Amino acid sequence: MVFVSNKRPACVSAFLAVMFAGLASWATPASADEEGAPAVAPLEPITVTARKSSETVADEELRQQVQTALHSDPYFFDAHVTVTVHDGVVTLEGMVLDFWDLRDAIRISHKVEGVKGVNDELELHISGSDG
Numbered sequence: 001m002v003f004v005s006n007k008r009p010a011c012v013s014a015f016l017a018v019m020f021a022g023l024a025s026w027a028t029p030a031s032a033d034e035e036g037a038p039a040v041a042p043l044e045p046i047t048v049t050a051r052k053s054s055e056t057v058a059d060e061e062l063r064q065q066v067q068t069a070l071h072s073d074p075y076f077f078d079a080h081v082t083v084t085v086h087d088g089v090v091t092l093e094g095m096v097l098d099f100w101d102l103r104d105a106i107r108i109s110h111k112v113e114g115v116k117g118v119n120d121e122l123e124l125h126i127s128g129s130d131g
Contacts, residue, residue, distance in 0.1 A: 057114035059085040065112050066090050076104045081122065088116035095123045
């Protein structure tokens with residue numbers, strides 16, 4: 001024997017009631033031109049100005065500071081590293097002999113005041129490897 005009920009569960013009835021209420025309120029359009037619409041004040045214009053910071057270090061000066069920092073570090077061999085700077089972003093190119101030199105080059109460059117970022121283009125040449 002199969003029992004069939006025509007009653008819906010309470011959660012389905014509640015869901016349908018909410019859906020129909022939402023549709024009823026959505027179906028009645030309102031216009032801002034109607035007399036009951038609230039008045040809106042006109043928006044004030046916004047002016048945006050930008051100014052280059054006077055604290056920005058010139059790229060050539062920053063390049064020299066990074067090179068000096070790399071050269072003066074007693075544990076980093078900088079003979080095969082070339083430093084270029086564009087808009088405060090340092091690019092390191094050349095070769096280093098191990099992973100620690102690679103890490104140190106990036107760390108030392110980041111410590112120089114005025115450096116916005118460091119691009120690592122260094123090649124890692126581990127002794128005893130062919131390439």
